[in-house]
Amino acid sequence: MAIHPIEFRYGTPEMKRIWDYENKLQRMLDVESALAQAEASIGIISKETADEISFKASTKYVKLERVNEIEAAKKHDIASMVQGLAEQCEGDAGEYVHFGATSNDIVDTSNSLMIRDSIDVLEDKIIKLTNILLDLAKENRNKVCIGRTHGQHAIPTTYGMKFANWAAELKRQYDRLEHARGNVCVSMLDGAVGTTAALGPQGWEIHKKVAEELNLPPATITNQVVQRDNHAEFIMAIANLASTLTKIALEIRNLQRTEIMEVGEYFDPKKQVGSSTMPHKMNPITAERICGISRIVKSYVAPALENNPLWHERDLTNSSCERIMFPEACILSDYTLELTIKLMSNLVFYDDNIEKNLNLTHGLVMAERLMAELTRAGMGKQTAYALVRENAIKANQEHLLLGDLILEDEEASKYLSKEEVQKIMDPHTYTGSAGIIVDEILESSKDWF
Template identity: 65%
Template sequence: MAIHPIEFRYGTEEMRNVWESENKLQKMLEVEAALAQAEANLNLIPKEAADEISSKASTEYVTVERVAEIERQTNHDIASIVKALAEVCKGDAGEYVHFGATSNDIIDTSQSLLFKDSIEILKGRLTELTETLLKLADDNKNTVCIGRTHGQHALPTTYGMKFALWADEVHRQIERLNECKERLCVGMVTGAVGTIAALGDEGLAVHKKVSTILGLNPVLISNQVVQRDNHAEFIMDLANTASTLDKIAVEIRNLQRTEIKEIGESFDPEKQVGSSTMPHKMNPITAERISGISRVIRAYVVPALENNPLWHERDLTNSSCERIILPEACILLDYIIVLTLKVLKNLVFYPENIEKDLNITNGLIMAERFMAELTRKGIGRQTAYAIVRECSLKANAENKGLRDVVLLKDEIRKYLSEDDIKEIMDPHTYIGSSVEIVNNVLEESKGWF
């Protein structure tokens, strides 16, 4: 019976397939095969033995069930794989399995292969997310809306700015994954304490050859393990990406509030139910799930950092922890990227509410513009600020429009005509360089993919 939600509720088939037991075993067998081939190439073991080991280094011959059966006796996962592989090899080829290696050579190198596959999936998803956001930015670069700071109405902005801002950030997350991949996805055959002593003078050559065969860069130096600052960086990058998705989800959730309702998740009234007791509810459940799962991913940062300071040349405290946090972080992040794509590709806009909210302060959001225009007319900036602030406070206190108060202010009418004031009060004409900024992002993005 399934217990963990990843087994039946959260996750995509592609990322689950990377981290499921048989694929993990297959990757470890591939490392054992690469080790045998490298050693045969350097005349450390017979080529016939290496070929036999390679031909049997498959879950077709070495099954998850058989490895588990042996592990129940040995209480050691890698030793069980070595025995299971050796016993299916013909002749004496099995005698040469795992020669000169230690368990973590196999674990860390095979994990690098899992990381590579995971990162490729994540990058593909994030690229699609970036492209989706760029299209939304382009489509909405002239959709003027209210900008909010501290939760309060501030100045006009555009929905194009929101989407372009997120696209730029998602692109940076892809860059971080690319940078991390170079440090994280490395090959390692360095033996029990990193000296490769068991392989004698050919140790470094074997270490490099195995990595070449597997398409990895050989780690420059290690002890018994690839150093966990690399793994911590990876988890931090995943957590950082999750925070970006959370940011997007939080904004959509806020903008879907009943009293705002400018944009929101799509809702199928024919099938979807918002509440078991309130028939009217249409909740942002997908965005809420993104936010909730992002918290779990971010929570993995602390154990990932604590996995780095191991005793001496290594201890085992990182192992059990990584069996949980590495697959779960990859699976859950991949899942919430897919959810974010679902939300954004089906995003609903409510133009009438966007316009209503833009004007809800009776023009107070144009106070900065009045100050700027008065300053251009020759009033000092500080004086202009004080005059407009006085008008704004009066308008707010008396529940009047800022325009009505300004029109009665002689100090302002001396510099601005009624037509000037009418133009200043139009929020649609006070979006600064926003269209150009969005276009700059769109132009820059042509070099991203």
């Protein structure tokens, strides 16, 4: 019986495969195989023994059902996996499975493999989403719209700026994730308290050879676990990514509001239903789902930080938490990326509303420009500010055009002609360096990935 929505509603096949129990078992077997080969390379066990262990270290032979059956009796997952592998080995090779290792060597190193694979999937989708945003920035470089601060109309900006800003932020998130990869995706084969004592004088060499076998960097120092500040960095990186995806989705939700309706997510009128009772509804469900699921991803930052301080060389409080946190955080992060790709790939623009909103305040949003141009023409800045503010308040209260009031103002007319005021009041020509900024982002993005 399915209970968790990840089982049937949320997540992509490629990320779910990474955290599937069958694959998790295979990754643990991969570590056992690497250990055997490392030990054979320096003569602790024979090459024939190592090859037999490696050959049988596969879910083709070690069945999940059998490991679960053993665990039901042993109450220990790693010991059950070890027995399941040993049972399949010919001759006495099974006697040497897991020699010199402790359980968490296998757990942490196999987690590193799965996190590495997860980061690969996440980064590929970050690149895809970033490129979508860069294309949107290029296509909408000169699409002027009203900018908003504090939820109020401010001055004009462009949709090119919006999309380029998000693209640049995603590149930073990619870099953070890549930095986290270097710290969290490491191999460990260090024994009960990190000293490799059970492996004898060649223990640290085996630790490094296992890492080489698995194509992972070796951990520089551990106790019984890879230190959890590394895992916290990874969780914080994907939580930060979730905050960016929320930022994008929240902006689309706001811009899709009925009274704004500048852009919105695609709605299929032939198939899609917005409400069970209101036939007219076309809700931003994709963007809302991104915001909702991102809250779960961000909520894992606190437990990830709590997992770092453990008792002495290690206790077990991190283990149960991470069994939930790692797969859920990765699966849901990947899913929200997939949703955001879908959202931004099918974005609908309502150009008439973009233009209507740009002019909604009848010129009030050009007050800053009026003040600046009066100052450039010779009026003092503070005087210009007070003059424009007085006229702006009057225009707002009496529903008049700010430009008309400025033309009627005797003091202002000493500095600006009618033609100059009319030019100043055109919002399409007041976007500053927006085009240059977008162009520089587009140019620099050629070297991002």
